[in-house]
Amino acid sequence: MPPIPFSPPRIDDRTVKAVEEVLRSGWITTGPRTKEFERRLAAYCGVERVIALNSWTNACELVLRWYGIGPGDEVIVPAYTYCATANIVMHVGAKPVLVDVLDDFTIDPDAVRRALTPRTKCIIPVDIGGLPARVPELMRLAEECSPLFTPAVNLRVAGTNPQMRLGRVLVLADAAHSFGARIGGRSVGAQADITGFSFHAVKNLTTAEGGALAFNLPTPFDADELYRHFNTMSLHGQSKDALAKTQPGAWRYDVAFPGWKCNMTDLQAAIGLVELERYDDDTLARRKAICDRYDRAFGEDDRFITPTFGDEQRTSSHHLYMLRVRGTSEEQRDAIITAIGRRDVSVNVHFIPLPMLSFYRGLGYRMSDHPRSFELYSREISLPVYYDLTDDQVDTVVAAVKDAVAEVLG
DSSP states (O other), X not given: OOOBOSOOOXXXXXXXXXXXXXXXXXXOSSSHHHHHHHHHHHHHHTSXXXXXXXXXXXXXXXXXXXXXXXXXXXXXXXXXXXXXXXXXXXXXXXXXXXXXXXTXXXXXXHHXXXXXXXXXXXXXXXXXGXXXXXXXXXXXXXXXXXXXXXXXXXXXXXXXXXXXHHOSOXXXXXXXXXXXXXXXXXXXXXXXXXXXXXXXXXXXXXXXXXEEEEEOOOTTOOHHHHHHHHHHHTBTTBSSOTTGGGSTTOOOOOBOSOOXXXXXXXXXXXXXXXXXXXXXXXXXXXXXXXXXXXXXXXXXXXXXXXXXXXXXXXXXXXXXXXXXXXXXXXXXXXXXXXXXHTTTBOOBOSOOOGGGSHHHHHTTOOGGXXXXXXXXXXXXXXXXXXXXXXXXXXXXXXXXXXXXXXXXXX
C-alpha cells in the first residue's frame, strides 16, 4: 500500500471542469462566480450576507480594523489555537490576552470572564477540529459585561462608530475548522456577531486558498451596508470592483480610504461552488463515517482518549480527528509520531500552543499559565481525515498508531 497522506484536497473532474470554464470565460478575478458563491454561503449559514475573501487571516484582520481595534486595546483568544488567531491582533497593534481551554479544546468561558477588562474590545473563540466553541454562552457574557465596555469615542468608520453602536465587546468566531458544524440546530455562522471561515487547501470545503465572513450583527447594523464596506476595504478602499467598472460608462471610481487587497477570485469561487453543492450529503457524511470508524477502533482501548464531536447543543464538522494518547509526555508523543511515520502514515499535531512559539514566548507569555492547553497538546495526534481515504486505509492508520504506541510505551 502506498504512503497515506494527512489531508490532500478533493480534486476530481468536476473541479477541473469548473476551473477550466472560468479560464475559458475570460473573467478570472472577482466576478459572477464569486457573487454566486457568496449568496449560497449566506443561504447555507442562515444569514443575510457573506463576503468571500482570500483567506481567514485577512478577512478577520479586516474585522478588527473595522471595529477600530488598535494600540491599547485587548483581544481575548485561547492559548490553544493556530498562530493566525493572535497574529491578526498583533497586526492591528492590540494585545492578545491568552486564556486556557476546556477538555474539548474550546475556549473556557469562565476564563474569558476573568480576563475581561475595560480594555477588552473583542473575544475570538476558536472551533478547534470542527467542534464549535460555546458561542451562545460567550454572546450572553458579552451582553452581561457591557457596562465594563469602554468604546473609543473618536472612532469613525463609514460615518459611524461601530463600537458605540454595538455597545459591548465584539464576538468574532474563528470557524476556520467548522464550516458545516451546527449550534442549537443552526449552521455555524448564525451565532456570533461575525464568523470567519477558512477555505484553505486542507479544509473540508476548499477554494485552494480563501476565506469568508458571515455577518450576524444586531440592529442597528445593516448587513448590506456591512457587505459594501468590507468589499471596499478588500479592494484598496476603491468604490467599484473590476466587474462593476466593465459596465458602459462606469469606468470612473473613487478611493474612500487606503484599504487592503484581499478579494476572492472567480477561479477560487468556482472550486467552492462545486464543493458547496456536494458538501452536506457527500463530504460531511464521508468525514463523519471516517471519524466513526476511528472511534470504534480507539474508543474501547484505555490507552487512548477519543475526540468530542458534539453534545446536546453542538455538532462538529469532523474536520480533524484529534486523538490523545493517555498519560504520555510531549517527548513520548513525538516519538510515537516518528514511529507512525516509519509505517508510511502521515499524522500531525493541532496545534503548538501560542506561549510555546518563540515570538509569543519572547513577549512574556508563559505556558505555565495555561496548564490544560499544554496537557492537551502534549498528548494530541491528528489522524488523516479526507474524502478519498478508504476504509482499508483507515484500518491501516489504526494499526500504525497502535503499533507505534506499543513500540514507544511498551
